[in-house]
Amino acid sequence: MVDQTAILIAAISGRALAASARRGGYLPLVTDFFGDQDTLHAAHGHVRLAGNLARGIEEQALLDALAELSERHRPLGVVYGSGFEDRAQILRRIAQRWRLFGNDAETVTRIKSPEFLAKMCGTLEIPIPELSLIKPTSPAGWLAKRKGGAGGAHIGAARYADPSRREIYYQRKVPGTSISALFLSDGARATVLGLSEQWSLPASRRPYRYGGAVRPANITPHASELLIAAIQRLAAAIPLFGLNSADFIVDGERFWLLEINPRPGATLDLFEPPRESLFGLHVAACSGKLNAVAHDSNGAKAAAIVYAERNIRAVPMLDWPDWTADRPLAGSTVKAGEPLCTVYADEATTTGARELVKKRRALVLAWMQAGQR
Numbered sequence: 001m002v003d004q005t006a007i008l009i010a011a012i013s014g015r016a017l018a019a020s021a022r023r024g025g026y027l028p029l030v031t032d033f034f035g036d037q038d039t040l041h042a043a044h045g046h047v048r049l050a051g052n053l054a055r056g057i058e059e060q061a062l063l064d065a066l067a068e069l070s071e072r073h074r075p076l077g078v079v080y081g082s083g084f085e086d087r088a089q090i091l092r093r094i095a096q097r098w099r100l101f102g103n104d105a106e107t108v109t110r111i112k113s114p115e116f117l118a119k120m121c122g123t124l125e126i127p128i129p130e131l132s133l134i135k136p137t138s139p140a141g142w143l144a145k146r147k148g149g150a151g152g153a154h155i156g157a158a159r160y161a162d163p164s165r166r167e168i169y170y171q172r173k174v175p176g177t178s179i180s181a182l183f184l185s186d187g188a189r190a191t192v193l194g195l196s197e198q199w200s201l202p203a204s205r206r207p208y209r210y211g212g213a214v215r216p217a218n219i220t221p222h223a224s225e226l227l228i229a230a231i232q233r234l235a236a237a238i239p240l241f242g243l244n245s246a247d248f249i250v251d252g253e254r255f256w257l258l259e260i261n262p263r264p265g266a267t268l269d270l271f272e273p274p275r276e277s278l279f280g281l282h283v284a285a286c287s288g289k290l291n292a293v294a295h296d297s298n299g300a301k302a303a304a305i306v307y308a309e310r311n312i313r314a315v316p317m318l319d320w321p322d323w324t325a326d327r328p329l330a331g332s333t334v335k336a337g338e339p340l341c342t343v344y345a346d347e348a349t350t351t352g353a354r355e356l357v358k359k360r361r362a363l364v365l366a367w368m369q370a371g372q373r
Helices: 015-025 039-043 059-069 088-097 105-110 114-124 220-236 279-287 350-371
Strands: 006-010 027-032 043-049 077-081 144-145 168-172 179-187 190-200 210-215 241-251 256-261 300-307 339-347
Touching: 006 015, 006 059, 015 027, 015 039, 015 279, 027 059, 043 059, 059 088, 059 168, 077 088, 077 279, 088 105, 105 114, 105 300, 114 220, 114 256, 179 220, 179 279, 190 220, 210 350, 220 241, 241 279, 256 279, 339 350
Parallel strands: 006 027, 006 077, 027 043
Antiparallel strands: 144 168, 179 190, 179 241, 190 210, 210 300, 241 256, 300 339
């Protein structure tokens, strides 16, 4: 008999999904790369995923981990997060054994194809930046992106791209602010949970590495309406299920769709409702039930990723404050450039929230430096 509360979670980092699942009354069985303190606290069961960030999720290692987590339970199915954008074949294998709560492999493959998205947006009259599958002869003003990439680290200036790499495509840069929309869809309709403004934290050879996000997005009401209408047309046309996110560039009243992430996104924590679980809403939407969501419109909230600036031989024992998440276990190693943790800030304004997470990020890095002496 299926356990009506046990559910499998697979992602590069499963902490946010596990915490939301707990809030929704589920028993999360998690496999991810990190096994952070708060992931282990939220998870009913956890298996550290073999492999690393550089290689990404490996098919057999993931299937073995899910099978191990399923030994003592008959889970409802699998909810997946980041890590599958360029390896949808793993989702196909998962669906052969467990119910998949989320978009299927075919949908992920299509939506992460720049050619498919461009054609779809042309049909729906949704503006996108100019696209090229070959390196432009004059690459100034163009970006090179990896098909199925996520997190911004795969994006660079087109002039440095190797034109022989078949997984690379090119997108003309457009002016404006990076805006992400988190939305819920039941395969026919979509409801936008919120808009956030995102920023990059450049690193060597990774000028567009994801840095963080703040909500609400500082754009005009009319621009918000345009983005919401575009998402509703896309969600009905593809179709999409559960939690998804869409990334835009907004310049005044103009906008361009950059990409759709067909799974729960990085801003999950920013939009967790005060009395509900986004995880529960995701599961319901994947079953065709698009439930109403109570929005938290008070003040502003920001989240930022803290990346290790140098190799950390052993994370020191810390009494982590409640404005941190993804807290690494004491004694664990973190390589330079890898995510260390996440910091949050609640303030009256978006400017205040962004400034505070910047200070908290610096504070965590100072703790790490002091702990290595």
